[in-house]
Amino acid sequence: MHVILAIFRALGAIGVIVWRISMAIQGARVIGEAAGEVANLPRKMRFRSKANRKGLAVVDDPREAAAILLLGIARTGGEVTAEDKAAIRGEMVRRFEVDEARAEELLSRAAWASSGLSNPEDGIARMTNLIAQRLSPRELGELAAMLEVVAAADGRVSPAQDSYLA
Structure with missing residues (x-):
């Protein structure tokens, strides 16, 4: 019985590690998108400035x-x-x-x-x-x-x- 519990604990630990890695990847993706938005902000503002003029x-x-x-x-x-x-x-x-x-x-x-x-x-x-x-x-x-x-x-x-x- 204690072997089965050890296997479940090991699977649980692996699951937690995989979940944390996927959250870190998702967080890095969000940070990358935000950096892209910041980098494109001057171009976007110039476009909006022109788009509002006629x-x-x-x-x-x-x-x-x-x-x-x-x-x-x-x-x-x-x-x-x-x-x-x-x-x-x-x-x-x-x-x-x-x-x-x-x-x-x-x-x-x-x-x-x-x-x-x-x-x-x-x-x-x-x-x-x-x-x-x-x-x-x-x-x-x-x-x-x-x-x-x-x-x-x-x-x-x-x-x-x-x-x-x-």
Whole structure:
């Protein structure tokens, strides 16, 4: 009888050891997950900051701001035509040195960011401030040339587009 009790005690001791090891593993897993959360906290906060903003407040890339200005000058001339979009994409591919897919993505993001504007000229101040802070005088000259090309993409430059350029 005492042999059977010794076997049960040994099994019980092994069971307790296995249970404690599994609890330690589970605790280490929880600590690892918490460390991952802490490590990702700055990235998560930046994302939440951007997610809570809308429209032009999201824009922080000068190429995206330039795309918004290019789309704005096309909208100022009336409905944005296929020629306008092609001119914008072509200028972005040439001047920004991006591929066609990235140019299309920039154009789409610019359209989304500026979609809430009732007047295309409303976004000029914010975008030009962002661009002026980050671009060199040579790059600003290139942007002005890009705006002129897009304004004349459909064959004419309207008075509203002249005002936008000024």
